[in-house]
Amino acid sequence: MPAPVIRPARADEYDEIARVWMESWVSTGLAEASEFLLANLRARIRREIENGWSLFVADDNGAIAAMLALHLPKLYLDMLFVGPAYQGQSLGRKLLAFTRTQMPDEMYLRCVRENEKAWRWYEREGFVFEKEKVEPSNGFVMKYYRWKRPAAG
Template sequence: MPLPTIRPARPDEYDEVARVWMESWVSTGLEHASNFLLAKLRARVPMEVENGWSLFVADDNGRLAAMLAMHLPKRYLDQLFVAPEYQGRSVGRQLLAFTRQHMPDEIFLRCVRENEKAWRWYEREGFVFEQEQVEPMTGFVMKYYRWQQPATAQHQT
């Protein structure tokens, strides 16, 4: 089965991006799907784009398989969420490779401590844990990670 195509998200897809985001987040078991959560994410997507997100989708012949949001100047991978029916099919790895093309030297990210599946995956992908901190808006403890291009990391030692 071919991998989806990664492309910039269109504004007319923002509601669908929010739906994929919610379904993937809910699949972690950390929150339940709700109209409130979906409305919150739908409001957040255009606001975050306005505030600097580069927003991409993984398009599987017109169906959104995943969403990816990056802050390129900050070298920050903000959101990477794969729809539940596409999890385990290398879509996340494809999005991470795409992210490394856009931020080849260094990438920062954070994820919820209780989302063990996510942070273990990032660690397997070469991200190094740096710290934990409570996110005041949500109350979740966040794990902060950094990935550096191996050659870049060697020059800094």
């Protein structure tokens, strides 16, 4: 079976992308699935695209396997969420490799402190912890990371 293909998201996929985002977020144990959360994520996708997101999906023969949101002018990897059915298959690593083609020299990200699986993975992938700060919009303590391309040598 061929691996999912990373490509730009289409506007007609935003609702499905929000569903995958919610299911992945819920799989962390930090939230419960609800119509309210789904509606918020749907609205956020549209708002963030207006504010500069480049939104990509991992397309598995028409099924959305994962979502990736980048804010290229800010060198910011904003969201990387793999659907639960696709977790543990190196799809996150493939999305991160794709991200490095978009921001090859440096990038930033943040993740929720309680999502230890995620931040430990980013650390293994070469991201360096910079600070912790409470996110006022949701009350979560966020861990901020930076990655820089290793110097040639």
